[in-house]
Amino acid sequence: MCQVLEEFKLESEMRGLEKGRSLGLKQGLDQGVKQGKIQTIVNVIKSKFGFVSKELIMKIEESSDDKIDALTIKIIDAKSEEELMKVLS
Secondary structure, eight states: OHHHHHHHHHHHHHHHHHHHHHHHHHHHHHHHHHHHHHHHHHHHHHHHHSOOOHHHHHHHHHSOHHHHHHHHHHTTTOOSHHHHHHHHO
């Protein structure tokens, strides 16, 4: 009986570890994708305006995925960095 409980405990721990690994991997991938988007956006803004302020970079890094997506679209017709800041506010 004790052997069965030990095996059950070990299997449960292994399932928990695997679930934790999967969750960590997904979170890491999601974070990497977001960082890639941010870097691309910053590069496009720099190409368009010749510079990107630290304030705008910080705002972008703090923004939700929805705001980052909205910013991506706004970059096309934005005339100034201030217009982009409004999207993130």
